[in-house]
Amino acid sequence: MVGPRRPHFVLFGSSIVEFSYGNEGWGATLAHIYARKADIFLRGYRSWNSRQAVQVLDQVFPKDEAVQPSLVIVYFGGNDSVRPQPGGLSSHVPLFEYVENMRKIAIHLKSLSEKTRIIFLTSPPVNEAQILTMLGTKGRTNEWCQKYADACVNLCREMGIKAIDLCAAFKQQHEWATTCFTDGIHLTPVGSKIVAKEILKASEPVDLRRSVELETMVGPRRPHFVLFGSSIVEYSFNQEGWGAILADIYARKADIFLRGYAGWNSRHAVEVLDQVFPKDEPVQPSLVIVYFGGNDSVSPHPRGLSSHVPLSEYVENMRKIAIHLKSLSEKTRIIFLTTPPVNEAQMLEILGVEDRTNERCQKYADACVRMCQEMGIKAINLCAAFKQQHDWSTSCFTDGIHLSAVGSKIMAKEILKVIKEAHDWKPSLHWESLPTEFA
Known part of the structure; x- marks a missing residue:
């Protein structure tokens, strides 16, 4: 769990x-x-x-x-x-x-x-x-x-x-x-x-403060897929988002758990690994999809007030996340998503910020891919994937950063492609290979 x-x-x-x-x-x-x-x-x-x-x-x-x-x-x-x-x-x-x-x-x-x-x-x-x-x-x-x-x-x-x-x-x-x-x-x-x-x-107000200390699960048991990351994850069920696309495709096959935290960087993620992914759980995730990098790659602020994380620290944080996830179970599969590109003009017009650049996004994306290659983890280079889309800069974002339905479709397509082509994952986690519940 x-x-x-x-x-x-x-x-x-x-x-x-x-x-x-x-x-x-x-x-x-x-x-x-x-x-x-x-x-x-x-x-x-x-x-x-x-x-x-x-x-x-x-x-x-x-x-x-x-x-x-x-x-x-x-x-x-x-x-x-x-x-x-x-x-x-x-x-x-x-x-x-x-x-x-x-x-x-x-x-x-x-x-x-x-x-x-x-x-x-x-x-x-x-x-x-x-x-x-x-x-x-x-x-x-x-x-x-x-x-x-x-x-x-x-x-x-x-x-x-x-x-x-x-x-x-x-x-x-x-x-x-x-x-x-x-x-x-x-x-x-x-x-x-x-x-x-x-x-x-x-809906009556449900007591969200109630203590939940033991394993809880609605049946029947299904594989657990966890989406872990910042706002790109937290908002992934909105506006035909990529999380909703995966949940729709895997209906009756797997349960999708959303662990998205807007504004977070890899430093925040490392601090809560033991809480989000406890090692002593009897049932561990079958798949964890990780996205951090967008907030890490913003320009540094003179007084340290931004979410910026230096590139070297970002790589080490992502390495720590990978090591922790690998330790959960030999059957836990992992996919890292790099930061996508951004539309700098749209960000300035809608959000009034100019602290993200495609140059910095590319550096952090490349560093993430290299680290994954070293550790034998599957990585999706979203900078490369988005730029294969015609007019990506005007079609893929709602505000220059967060994803439109077009951007989410690209992300979901890339994730499903990696899962399908992961021939070393036994058993396969592709939706066509998983049993349909009560079929």
Whole structure:
């Protein structure tokens, strides 16, 4: 388990959950908002209905865990509410059974801990015409969605559980039918923003100060990927960020832990290695992706007030990080990301600073690559990768430093390429090689 300990929020449901990190999804929005505050665990299973969910409750939410989730957000209903087919070939679950299944889920979650908070999301409405045009099916109607949504809300009232009526919430959006769906069912960024907004409005304050001293994990066990770095990491779930891209691709395959700290340099990182990566943990990360260098490479301030770290010290700090991570487990794989280039004019215009230059970025990037070559660690030279993009300086940044969706796509592509081509990593961590949970 990666440290420091944080509350665990679990998103449990069907494709609306599984796809919630893609396309500026609501899961990515929550992960961005709760960066440095809570860990978000994605337990989404496309095409599932409440009947399938009930069958795996003990595996996904084991009652014997020492510490249980702080918040569980549950979404089932869309697949249950499709029209029944004569041969029983659809995902339809009769309304009375759906209600009883959701009741069983609620009872199980309530039994985990008196501190586990629960939010049920109802099925949202659908765009029937768009479903027919894009998917060629007539199995879903707003009449059926509304019936299942109302039944879910009534159950939650009965059991004292918070419910978000997505049918009602979506219909408050002007032109919801044409703006909220990609295919009549799954969500656009507009639809996801509604879901995230309603969740944040409904959430009770979760006690982030509560002591979490023992290993805690939602099941089933998956490989742990840790993203460790400065703001490029902390903001990686925002605006179609590279962290959200990886989490979307590795849904049902690996859990992504965000350990990003805006403003930090390699000196800060070295000071907390034992807290973020304790050596005595029984389960160690399968992959750690490390990014420091951008803040280290800023111009030094006469009175030492900047985040500047001299190049020689930066290299030694990165070496210390590498040595520590290598000591965790012989199966822990490591990728170092160098600092990317910057758009100096954009930085000056938007941020009013001129303490970063491409010349200094390149020096720190080259030094990081050399150190990785010496230590047998995989490195991604982002200076080189970004400059292969046409008009990189105007397309890759939001403010000259932090990444746009274009910049994040480059980073995610390079990371996935390194993982795929890491033939010396046994077993492979490429997403196509990992098993799909409950496949």
